[in-house]
Amino acid sequence: MHKNELMEQRESKDYLSQLTLDCVILGFNEGELKVLLLRWKETQEWSLPGGPILQSESIDAAAYRILKERTGLNDIFLKQFHTFGEQPRYNLAEIQEKLKHLIDPEIWYKRAVTIGYYALVDYAKVSPQPDELTVECKWWDIKEIPQLLFDHNHIIQLALQALQIEINLQPIGYNLLPEKFTMPELQRLYETILDRKLDPRNFYKKIISLGILTRLKERRKGVSHKAPYLYKFDKAAYEAKLKEGGLSFL
Amino acid sequence: MHKNELMEQRESKDYLSQLTLDCVILGFNEGELKVLLLRWKETQEWSLPGGPILQSESIDAAAYRILKERTGLNDIFLKQFHTFGEQPRYNLAEIQEKLKHLIDPEIWYKRAVTIGYYALVDYAKVSPQPDELTVECKWWDIKEIPQLLFDHNHIIQLALQALQIEINLQPIGYNLLPEKFTMPELQRLYETILDRKLDPRNFYKKIISLGILTRLKERRKGVSHKAPYLYKFDKAAYEAKLKEGGLSFL
DNA sequence: CCAAAAGTGTTAAAGCTACACCCATGT
């Protein structure tokens, strides 16, 4: 997409004007939470994946579309968490300056409201794809995120808060871990999201007592210590529990 | 405001287009939760208060503005809970037909996204005010809400769900009750929001243990049974607790 | 005096926290 095309898009009647959507796409790898970020062409500036909403699609559909475009994945855990409508939301002049080689400063909306979604994905299954205005799409460790464009640091912060609440209501690991995983891996995921240490014995008891995990006979190999058991989620048991309403975690 | 003025408003550059805001204004009276609804001129059709957002104001400011216009109150507990962007959200043709004597069917957006807020107010302090397109603004018992225009029944339903979660994190009663209230009144408020009966002894112990209430020497008079004590919130203690992070309810 | 709702304490069960040692694996 070139300048003219983008201009057409912004002014097009095919899209909602002044309303966009941003996705905080979260994965888990090497014991850390990761976010998928995009680097804009000919810059060192990063931002969240996002974009405008088609007149013909629901906002959830727009989020799924963006997710599919950046990750290649369908059928993802996706949740709207907040709509950002401060006035101003960020320093527009700064954005116009930083991206003027890509986007005519004239065509930025003076104001845009954005709907924030977060997605939980299996890190290993994602093939990050930049879009028309960016050259690089890659995972960043949640603790090492640089200064981002727009108000995207703030958006990520609220997404993580929303996730801390959600972890008490959903077996988040189901979406963030590969099919088979070890108990310490699951524990580290919870520790990262909740940002505190958990006791391994208590964690084990609590997770097992939910009755939604199956321990496999396999163990993880190739580690220089005792080989941990592998587990997987028992989807049927999980959905049965959910219906009873009886799912609440840590 | 007449047809032409409304037309100008819809098409005006002073407002965001295709993005509106709706407020679920909740009060508590006679042991029941109430919502403030508006009846449209020359109809029996009811809807939530809401409207478009000025280019110059944040979405929170727009919500406060609408609230102020309908209730006369400033400084209200207000919380964004969800943004509604289904496509379609409701049957537009039906709305056009029902309101054609007020609004030219041509000027409805083919599509609008709305941001949902709920507000918690002291029932007794509100003086309900209709707006330019409505003749009546009044409280409805939450259990007796009629079929509303747009997707407003759905919006109310989600607001109540959000409130059920929020009640665990905030001393909701502070906003919904008058300055002085009795323990049974507070209990009935919790029972109504959570939609289940609570044990009065356990409720009393739990609330008192939070240490944010002061029992007054006064009692409520004029009831044909034992006179209950009055309590009020100890705002200082409440804010101290909140800072410690140690506030979690029922 | 009757009807209505307020006020109050104890006990049992469940859930949570804290805590330490031996085991299996790769180098």
Add this chain to the structure above:
DNA sequence: ACATGGGTGTAGCTTTAACACTTTTGG
């Protein structure tokens, strides 16, 4: 053999749930 992290049980404490009778007031 050593370093690394895995796997596991118990006891005390806190929190929650269940439960019933007496009191006060107005009519």
